[in-house]
Amino acid sequence: MTAPAPEATRRRAAFHALRVARVTPLTEDSVAVTFTVPPALREAYRFRAGQHLAVRRPGGNGGARRTYSICTPQTADPAELTVGVREVTGGEFSAYVNRELKAGDTLEVMTPAGRFGLREEPRGGGYWAAVVGGSGITPVLSIAATLLAGDESARFCLIRSDRTALSTMFLEEVADLKDRWPDRFHLVQTLSREQTEAGLESGRLDEERLAALLPALVPVADVAGWFLCGPYGLVQCAERALRTAGVRRGRIHEEIFHVDDGTAPPVPAATAPDRAAVTARLGGRSGSWAVRQGETLLETVLRNRADAPYACKGGVCGTCRAFLVEGEVRMDRNFALEPDELEAGYVLACQSHPVTERVELDFDR
Ligand code: FES
Structure with missing residues (x-):
């Protein structure tokens, strides 16, 4: 069973010191970090699949904080929480997490936040689908596992885009979904810089490719919710392909991980009234x-x-x-x-x- 979604009213965001239970290497440049949640804080850290945690170093009040999505399935009583962290170029905090953080260390972790993912309990049955790029797999792993475990008639199609097989995060965890629910979980892996075993799914996922691929994989009009997560360019391509295919905007849920690839619209100059x-x-x-x-x-x-x-x-x-x-x-x-x-x-x-x-x-x- 999935856990009930938190109340509609918002819980107050607060940082708590959580111990790192383990740091598990995923790829050459990414790790999964698992935090232990003490019993007294489990209610505060109850989350909806798709949410994220803001993390900072101890004593980091006002200092750098980063958000990382939770990859573990939704549960009513989270004794542990795991996030995926990829080291980004020039990213001091992600470098620290990937190279220095170890079991037994403590980080300050904000209570779960974010609106991406399952907003409400699924009503049962139906198709769900996701298009993800790179570390965008992290929240979708939680969403897919939660849906498949909580509803025995749910079907989930995951289309993921990565550079190479070696750089692909959560390979084993995604393979586990396939092993557990072979009839209800469908994976399409594309690699932009190498051939997959099937030989067909290489190259970048763009709007044209998605427009051709999506109807061949799922009954597009019947999909109850689309989860798009990853770099801005990929999410925009996927949204356009879906909108062209007639999918209502309300069925499309988006989370952007990077907006620094030159594809985002320019930021307008700000002017405020003189005395606001x-x-x-x-x-x-x-x-x-x-x-x-x-x-x-x-x-x-x-x-x-x-x-x-x-x-x-x-x-x-x-x-x-x-x-x-x-x-x-x-x-x-x-x-x-x-x-x-x-x-x-x-x-x-x-x-x-x-x-x-x-x-x-x-x-x-
Ligand atoms: S702090 Fe992230 S959207 Fe405002």
């Missing part, structure tokens, strides 16, 4: 502060409340999501909120600049 002020509710307490010219609302709040939730500050992870109670804001960019969240009135504080003189945000909603 933000009121923010956070952890049940409210405050009002003047917004400095050019700063984001998250920066304004952080100058006054160090506990404001954030991780990437790049519009990608969604940790800083807040409800816009009053006023108007303009976001530089948004790779995290789905259209229905925008429509409901949510914004990313790390990307928001005031358009009106008064703006009110609620981080607790």
Whole structure:
């Protein structure tokens, strides 16, 4: 059985020190890090499949933090949590995790956040599918395992794109899904820099290839939910291919891992009214502060409340999501909120600049 999804109301994001139970090499440049969750914190770390954890070094209040997706299946009582960490070029934190972190060390780990993945309990039956690139497999591994284990009639098709077989994360774990549910789990592996055994699936996954591939693999119109996760370019190609095939936007769930490949739209220049002020509710307490010219609302709040939730500050992870109670804001960019969240009135504080003189945000909603 899958665990019940957390309540619709948002739990307050908080860091806790968690011990590293083990660090398992996955590829030459990636590891799986498993944290032990003590019984008293298991409720706080209950997660929905697809969510992520923000992590920082002990005593790192205000220091660098990174978000990593949980790869383990959803459970009501998580005694352990595992995330996948790939070392990125110039990434000090990911290098530290890959090269130095070991069992017995402690990291500060934020309670699970993020809206990617299973928003609600599946109603039973049906197809699910995912298109993932590189480390984008991490949350989808959790989503697929949760769906297949929780619903004996669910079917899942995973299309993954990696550079080479050696660089492919969670190979064994994905093979386990295939062994456990051979009739209900379908894997299509593509490698951009080498031939697969089948010889057919080499080369980059682009919109044209996806448009041809998807209908051959699944009844596209019947898929209950599409999970797209990986670099910006791949997610955009997959979304366009699905939209062209007539899939409603509400059935497409996206999580972008990298937006630095030159394919993202440019960030517009920010200008705020001369005297703008933000009121923010956070952890049940409210405050009002003047917004400095050019700063984001998250920066304004952080100058006054160090506990404001954030991780990437790049519009990608969604940790800083807040409800816009009053006023108007303009976001530089948004790779995290789905259209229905925008429509409901949510914004990313790390990307928001005031358009009106008064703006009110609620981080607790
Ligand atoms: S902190 Fe990641 S989207 Fe704002």
